[in-house]
Amino acid sequence: MNYVEPNPRAAAGGERVLSGMRPTGALHLGHYHGALKNWAQLQHDNACFFFVADWHALTTHYESPEVIASHTHDMVVDWLAAGVDPQHATLFVQSRVPEHAELFLLLGMGTPLAWLERVPTYKEQIANLKDKDLLTYGFLGYPLLQAADILIYQARWVPVGADQIPHIEMSREIARRFNTLYGKDPDIEAKARDAASRLPDEQRQQLQALRRAADQEGQVELREQAHALVAASRLSRVDKDALRAQIDGGRRSILREPEALLTPESKLPGLDGRKMSKSYGNSIAIREERAVVEHKIRRMPTDPARVRRSDPGNPEKCPVWEFHQAYTDEACREWVRRGCTSAGIGCLECKQPVIDAVLREQQPMLERAQPYLDQPGLVRDILDAGTQRAQAAARETMQMVRDAMGLRGA
Numbered sequence: 001m002n003y004v005e006p007n008p009r010a011a012a013g014g015e016r017v018l019s020g021m022r023p024t025g026a027l028h029l030g031h032y033h034g035a036l037k038n039w040a041q042l043q044h045d046n047a048c049f050f051f052v053a054d055w056h057a058l059t060t061h062y063e064s065p066e067v068i069a070s071h072t073h074d075m076v077v078d079w080l081a082a083g084v085d086p087q088h089a090t091l092f093v094q095s096r097v098p099e100h101a102e103l104f105l106l107l108g109m110g111t112p113l114a115w116l117e118r119v120p121t122y123k124e125q126i127a128n129l130k131d132k133d134l135l136t137y138g139f140l141g142y143p144l145l146q147a148a149d150i151l152i153y154q155a156r157w158v159p160v161g162a163d164q165i166p167h168i169e170m171s172r173e174i175a176r177r178f179n180t181l182y183g184k185d186p187d188i189e190a191k192a193r194d195a196a197s198r199l200p201d202e203q204r205q206q207l208q209a210l211r212r213a214a215d216q217e218g219q220v221e222l223r224e225q226a227h228a229l230v231a232a233s234r235l236s237r238v239d240k241d242a243l244r245a246q247i248d249g250g251r252r253s254i255l256r257e258p259e260a261l262l263t264p265e266s267k268l269p270g271l272d273g274r275k276m277s278k279s280y281g282n283s284i285a286i287r288e289e290r291a292v293v294e295h296k297i298r299r300m301p302t303d304p305a306r307v308r309r310s311d312p313g314n315p316e317k318c319p320v321w322e323f324h325q326a327y328t329d330e331a332c333r334e335w336v337r338r339g340c341t342s343a344g345i346g347c348l349e350c351k352q353p354v355i356d357a358v359l360r361e362q363q364p365m366l367e368r369a370q371p372y373l374d375q376p377g378l379v380r381d382i383l384d385a386g387t388q389r390a391q392a393a394a395r396e397t398m399q400m401v402r403d404a405m406g407l408r409g410a
């Protein structure tokens with residue numbers, strides 16, 4: 001028996017949605033509010049593909065491969081705990097679909113180095129992660145690998161946080177360039193060449209230079225200038241149409257241009273008010289023990305001006321208030337505003353509704369996770385089935401890509 005049946009709705013239609021996460025092990029509530037809750041919603045109306053980006057982990061952590069398998073397992077348990085449902089979405093592991101690597105290789109042939117070097121996170125990360133040698137080929141190529149991850153599924157939407165937007169933008173440029181290079185319609189080319197031969201020499205050369213520059217640098221203004229030149233020429237209507245089609249690419253779309261689906265910033269900060277992060281020690285795990293949740297919230301710092309119970313406080317200066325905004329209702333928040341500013345309530349009192357709400361949110365997640373903890377083989381079954389489905393989709397794209405790039409064998 002196959003544990004996971006494909007979701008008929010996802011298989012039948014809906015837009016393709018794709019997102020990935022590096023295997024970082026157990027996730028925290030920041031991941032839940034910042035990504036997973038959204039994934040679990042998207043899976044109902046779309047054909048969702050969610051994958052463990054284990055190759056991406058190696059682009060920065062190539063020296064610690066021993067943790068990847070356990071981190072993958074723990075992370076996927078948290079996806080499932082958060083409500084990502086293998087009956088609706090396809091869950092898989094990147095490295096088990098080697099077609100991603102093939103597309104990465106092929107896209108690499110025509111990708112200008114400058115596109116990779118100008119990705120904002122590139123120089124930043126090299127500077128930030130000084131303890132690691134990131135002057136590697138793999139690290140430079142990582143946004144291209146990400147483009148391959150996306151384009152191989154012809155994904156329409158890519159739910160990501162704001163930090164990933166430049167990567168999605170680059171994936172779009174890569175798709176456009178691929179379609180320009182390999183999606184040429186031979187008829188349009190011939191007709192355009194014919195039409196261009198009727199232009200005066202100077203205009204023809206100018207047009208050609210503009211078109212080349214527009215294709216290579218992707219600059220919209222250059223394309224507009226080329227259109228203007230054609231419009232101002234004395235060519236026939238038919239000739240103008242042929243040249244216009246050529247300027248716009250004269251191409252079929254082989255790879256789809258994806259769009260970022262920006263996930264709203266999580267309202268939930270870490271326990272100390274900074275961004276929630278395991279490395280800051282300010283996080284609450286998705287599957288945290290109840291007693292630990294309670295302990296961590298009780299120990300949260302509050303408005304530093306409230307030294308004694310009798311000192312009034314200001315919620316705006318307190319991270320607990322931000323938890324209230326993410327977790328409690330307006331009536332409760334009104335109680336906090338009054339109680340805090342008048343020293344009517346104590347901080348432990350104020351924290352209690354937050355503790356209750358976090359525990360309430362966690363309860364179904366703990367329950368959903370339990371079967372996967374009892375039978376770790378279930379996670380493997382889910383990923384096996386997902387990998388098969390993902391691979392079938394990836395193979396379809398690769399067939400077209402190989403064809404377009406002249407790789408038909410003998």
Ligand code: TRP
Binds near residue numbers: 019020149
């Ligand atoms: N780069 C993403 C991150 O670090 C992970 C990722 C890899 C991804 N491939 C992707 C996200 C494709 C969306 C789509 O968070």
Ligand code: SF4
Binds near residue numbers: 319320346348350351
């Ligand atoms: Fe923060 Fe609540 Fe204490 Fe005010 S009463 S300082 S909001 S924990």
